[in-house]
Amino acid sequence: AQKITQTQPGMFVQEKEAVTLDCTYDTSDPSYGLFWYKQPSSGEMIFLIYQGSYDQQNATEGRYSLNFQKARKSANLVISASQLGDSAMYFCAMDSPTGTDKLIFGTGTRLQVFP
Amino acid sequence: DVKVTQSSRYLVKRTGEKVFLECVQDMDHENMFWYRQDPGLGLRLIYFSYDVKMKEKGDIPEGYSVSREKKERFSLILESASTNQTSMYLCASGRGGSTDTQYFGPGTRLTVL
Numbered sequence A: 001a002q003k004i005t006q007t008q009p010g011m012f013v014q015e016k017e018a019v020t021l022d023c024t025y026d027t028s029d030p031s032y033g034l035f036w037y038k039q040p041s042s043g044e045m046i047f048l049i050y051q052g053s054y055d056q057q058n059a060t061e062g063r064y065s066l067n068f069q070k071a072r073k074s075a076n077l078v079i080s081a082s083q084l085g086d087s088a089m090y091f092c093a094m095d096s097p098t099g100t101d102k103l104i105f106g107t108g109t110r111l112q113v114f115p
Numbered sequence B: 001d002v003k004v005t006q007s008s009r010y011l012v013k014r015t016g017e018k019v020f021l022e023c024v025q026d027m028d029h030e031n032m033f034w035y036r037q038d039p040g041l042g043l044r045l046i047y048f049s050y051d052v053k054m055k056e057k058g059d060i061p062e063g064y065s066v067s068r069e070k071k072e073r074f075s076l077i078l079e080s081a082s083t084n085q086t087s088m089y090l091c092a093s094g095r096g097g098s099t100d101t102q103y104f105g106p107g108t109r110l111t112v113l
Helices: none
Strands: A003-005 A010-014 A019-021 A024-026 A033-039 A046-052 A064-069 A074-079 A088-095 A103-105 A109-114 B004-006 B010-013 B019-025 B031-038 B042-049 B065-070 B073-078 B087-094 B108-112
Touching (some): A033 A074, A103 B042, B042 B065
Antiparallel strands (some): A033 A046, A064 A074, B031 B042
16 A cells, blocks of 8 residues: 655754755556655645656755655655745655555655754 | 635524535536545545536535536535534545546535534
8 A cells, every 4th residue: 555654744944054854665667656745834735846756856836846666665755945935834745656646645754944 | 717616605504404415616617526525534525416407426425416507507405404514615626637636615514513
């Protein structure tokens, strides 16, 4: 069965520093997609970045990059130059192998950025 | 921009009440989803729909039903609310396709007393 694991319940980082949020996954399907979402205290889920299993390069979106290590089944999110507004919950997710577009989520990591 | 709206941000109901949570999207997406979010458990899929009048069970459908009479609207129904259904409920929509993300509404925090 597919599974997403986020082992860091909480992380702290100082403003302007980089931080890595860990995500490992388990699937037997050769084709899959990995997503990261941000959830501020207001509650809405904001899509950050996507990585396909066949993508040759790591995905990047502005200050967000995805460190994709396929052999290790990890898809860590790297946030560079942290800002106070980055304080939020972060969820890693994977799409279902059956092409149903369902997402399976990890339990999340709460990131707190301090001045 | 895609917009997904949910009828209420906060809702308080009593045990045994019938509860309707409404979700509307304005981007003509085929797929719509209902999740519940609980601390330490992440998001879990309750039901989803690929088209009007179509619905499929997710991972935790017990105690819930859904309705999709129009493409833009996907309703979650708690036939007889119970205290263990106190949670944050998130609706999402998407075009479908392997690279397409889901777009989420702001969530409804439901408390069942």
